[in-house]
Amino acid sequence: MAARPMPALSDKHAMAALPPKIDMLFGEATGELLDLLAALHGRCFDKGWTPASFAQLLGKPGCGLAIASNDGVFVGFIMFQRAEVEAEIVTLAVDPSVRGEGIGKCLVEELADWARQSGVETLFLEVASNNETAIALYRNVGFVENGRRPEYYRIKTTLGSINKVDALCMALRLNSRKTADD
Numbered sequence: 480m481a482a483r484p485m486p487a488l489s490d491k492h493a494m495a496a497l498p499p500k501i502d503m504l505f506g507e508a509t510g511e512l513l514d515l516l517a518a519l520h521g522r523c524f525d526k527g528w529t530p531a532s533f534a535q536l537l538g539k540p541g542c543g544l545a546i547a548s549n550d551g552v553f554v555g556f557i558m559f560q561r562a563e564v565e566a567e568i569v570t571l572a573v574d575p576s577v578r579g580e581g582i583g584k585c586l587v588e589e590l591a592d593w594a595r596q597s598g599v600e601t602l603f604l605e606v607a608s609n610n611e612t613a614i615a616l617y618r619n620v621g622f623v624e625n626g627r628r629p630e631y632y633r634i635k636t637t638l639g640s641i642n643k644v645d646a647l648c649m650a651l652r653l654n655s656r657k658t659a660d661d
């Protein structure tokens with residue numbers, strides 16, 4: 480898949496003016512973008528991924544990104560992996576300084592639009608069952624729960640013990656059959 484030109488990105492933080500600009504990216508990313516992805520992921524998750532792991536994931540067939548930026552400021556991204564008529568959300572992250580402004584929802588909806596137009600029929604994801612914010616977002620967009628993986632995540636507590644958390648499996652049917660108008 481051919482890479483599309485990326486916006487100028489910066490690691491500066493600023494108040495997001497809605498709606499964000501969303502760019503889709505397939506294939507290899509620049510070193511600057513890999514650093515930005517890893518830095519934002521590290522601000523959003525206990526175990527952040529390295530630039531090298533992002534490079535490895537993005538090198539996989541069917542893997543892509545939707546990137547949210549505001550006036551050139553990188554504010555969030557969603558990573559996905561497509562396989563034929565299914566696609567999985569690999570990770571979703573919005574900078575803590577601009578949460579609650581609709582950016583996460585915009586990223587999921589933009590991905591769903593792209594996926595539907597590309598012939599994907601179902602979007603899947605797994606989310607920690609205690610991640611109420613993300614679950615609320617996914618339900619809000621139309622995802623429904625279709626399974627649970629017991630003790631799927633092992634999360635280290637501040638006291639150093641390991642907390643085992645179930646994964647909630649969710650799916651969004653896209654009714655993606657193309658019409659003559661598409």
Ligand SMILES: CC(C)(COP(=O)(O)OP(=O)(O)OC[C@H]1O[C@@H](n2cnc3c(N)ncnc32)[C@H](O)[C@@H]1OP(=O)(O)O)[C@@H](O)C(=O)NCCC(=O)NCCS
Binds near residue numbers: 570574577607610617
């Ligand atoms: C989950 C996350 C991506 C949400 O991003 P966001 O930009 O703040 O979300 P939005 O502003 O687009 O909110 C969209 C919907 O999500 C839900 N939501 C968002 N924040 C919420 C909160 N604090 N409490 C409850 N529901 C919330 C609401 O349904 C909201 O819709 P509404 O505004 O119409 O009520 C963001 O909190 C994040 O990056 N968290 C850390 C990483 C993470 O958990 N990723 C998901 C892993 S699967």
